[in-house]
Amino acid sequence: MPARPARKVPASVRRRDPDRTQAEILDAATREFAERGYSGGRVDEIAAQTRTTKRMIYYYFGSKEGLFVAVLQRAYARIRALEQQIDVDHLDPVAAIRHLAELTFDHHESHPDFIRLVSIENTHRAGHMGKLDGFVKLNSPAIALLERILKRGYAEGVFSRRVDAVDLHMIISSFCVFRVANRHTFGALFARDMMSSRLRSRYRRMIGDIVVTYLTAPGAD
């Protein structure tokens, strides 16, 4: 069993900034996975978008799957961080709820990569998220926010419909996510450009109307 020849000594310049290296990898991976899906994404391609090599991806993330999980995790962490900054406690309940709906609308519109990652992860039955701790109980601060708004709305008598905060979040999310996530098939089917500025304003107002109407409708419960 003669030994295989030893490898050559590399002489290239190396950088020394692990955080930066990892962040760069995650940025490239986010783009690649969002663009081509998990199976369609190429580790080689991700590496090429980076100043490091494919080897470092495995060094830091262990596997393609590990990298995807890290991408997901960071994407969710960023959303949460954004949600932390929302402050609508100074608005009256109706204005607050409408504002929150519009923030969600705007956020999803301006983060199509995140929406795509979420779709992709659902396509995989959230199997990657399942491998992570911390996803479950870190539920969005948006829920707590919604709960405060609802509470004030009921106290002030402006909201008549009793509704669970998570359900309300789902109503808003489903509308805002669908418009972005399904715009291609929906747009193709009905020959509409869902992203046109005309439809954009209309839909932005619409989700507010829907939610406010739903909560304030007389006679509801």
Add this chain to the structure above:
Amino acid sequence: MPARPARKVPASVRRRDPDRTQAEILDAATREFAERGYSGGRVDEIAAQTRTTKRMIYYYFGSKEGLFVAVLQRAYARIRALEQQIDVDHLDPVAAIRHLAELTFDHHESHPDFIRLVSIENTHRAGHMGKLDGFVKLNSPAIALLERILKRGYAEGVFSRRVDAVDLHMIISSFCVFRVANRHTFGALFARDMMSSRLRSRYRRMIGDIVVTYLTAPGAD
């Protein structure tokens, strides 16, 4: 992508029924693509789920992409066929609109594979649908139906809110699709089983409430 050969059944059918073979392939491909996505789906695996061989897939569908397009086409055709059968013209507008929402809800719940294919195709920016004729103009009979219901509702004065039929379709679809398509991540995030029968009934009623409230709210216009 070589076009699928004109399916002229020859006089000498040696082995089996070509239609049947193709249907079998499409069934297997639907399962595989719905399960693993377009990139993740394996031609070998599809062939293995069939009584024919991989070669036949290429014979009939030309390529993996051709097969996926055929799968999509058939899936949409089936949905349309189902929609054709809906008849709510005998109900009053409010009941009709709620019934339609619930039909959509039920349909999506019972066709998760279709929902998955649509998500996957959106992930691909509907690039495969674009290769097909007949998608655009064959827009859903559901729109026509909605238009008739809306018209009656306005005429009878029960609907106060002016709304475009396609927009209304989107409101309903977004809710019903989201619940199925995003159930994995949403469920993981909020520790909920979106498919539980308890939530199922609640959400089924909810989408009707939302739409009816939205359309009938006083002062809306």
Add this chain to the structure above:
Amino acid sequence: MPARPARKVPASVRRRDPDRTQAEILDAATREFAERGYSGGRVDEIAAQTRTTKRMIYYYFGSKEGLFVAVLQRAYARIRALEQQIDVDHLDPVAAIRHLAELTFDHHESHPDFIRLVSIENTHRAGHMGKLDGFVKLNSPAIALLERILKRGYAEGVFSRRVDAVDLHMIISSFCVFRVANRHTFGALFARDMMSSRLRSRYRRMIGDIVVTYLTAPGAD
């Protein structure tokens, strides 16, 4: 998710003899694994020794491990086939047992690759053999042969020592295998060329002497 470009159509000449292809692969793999061990053996190298490509190795054997298992299996099958042909029933028990010992000696000397494969497999704790059925109870016809010789020897009163046939097989095997398998370290340690023709004749006679003496020693049992 734009599709990756399609592969080119190969235009090379292909052969059509699966049995031959598989045999060729197994021949090359036997050499490579015997030479470099399981971990040290290279699938690329095996393919290069063949008129086919690496791809065919995976087509027929599924994995490197599957190939190694097939190599082992064939190696053992060949030994068994050889053993089937041994015929010493016409010799008197003492001559028969000596002849059998010498056959074993000669066989191992002339099949160093087999001996190496066995060593390698023991290094892996026979983990690959364990994945195969058919290894266990296909115990060597040599055992049956030994049993017949022993029986005749006891009946004729020439063998005095009672011994289990498998144990006897082990006595013979250990000597013959050790000389080949451990010749490198043993030879290095004692500065001997275990394969020299002088030592060869001496050891060939010796294993016969050992076994015959052991079986015929007066007062044994």
Add this chain to the structure above:
Amino acid sequence: MPARPARKVPASVRRRDPDRTQAEILDAATREFAERGYSGGRVDEIAAQTRTTKRMIYYYFGSKEGLFVAVLQRAYARIRALEQQIDVDHLDPVAAIRHLAELTFDHHESHPDFIRLVSIENTHRAGHMGKLDGFVKLNSPAIALLERILKRGYAEGVFSRRVDAVDLHMIISSFCVFRVANRHTFGALFARDMMSSRLRSRYRRMIGDIVVTYLTAPGAD
């Protein structure tokens, strides 16, 4: 392969004891190589089993191969040290030879890692041992011991068979080594647990019987 740097312990031992560090590395390497072979053994894994890092392995041993050689060297040195302690000069030749056989038997049984390393090194055609000085002439004290026993046996007329001490050592070793080294394949082939305590006692007695019978058989010369 860079030579191991002269191990001059510097005045300023910052972290830990170098001897201890090296011993720790050798322990881990022995386990790893014995378990997975030379090619199969992973430098990363060895480092992980240690309180130092991979870099230290290269610092002390220069390369993977240098480490393996060091492991082998230490293993043989230990065996030799043990052999030095054997004292059977006070026993009569027959008892002494049986005792020596049993000591060898016991030693190999209780040092399976050593047996594995030897097998692995033979698999590599003792190519690593060749890189070391001191292996050849440091041949086992056991040979000298055997020579003394044989001499006494012939003088006292209890041994009739003339035999070379190294050959005798091989007879004993082959049996004892084979039982341990080839137990997996032999055990699988004949459905036996070679390490069972029943077989253990039987084989322990057997190797003594074989050797004693061989040496004392009347008429042998």
Add this chain to the structure above:
DNA sequence: CATGAATGAGTTTTCATTCAT
């Protein structure tokens, strides 16, 4: 002495697609 970061060059494995029969 010590160590986390980095890497070039493999190495195994996969996959859509096509050919000869």
Add this chain to the structure above:
DNA sequence: AATGAATGAAAACTCATTCAT
């Protein structure tokens, strides 16, 4: 119409080894 054999190209992953600090 049907099929087992074959394949080029690439994709994921690994490994011994070295550098900067």
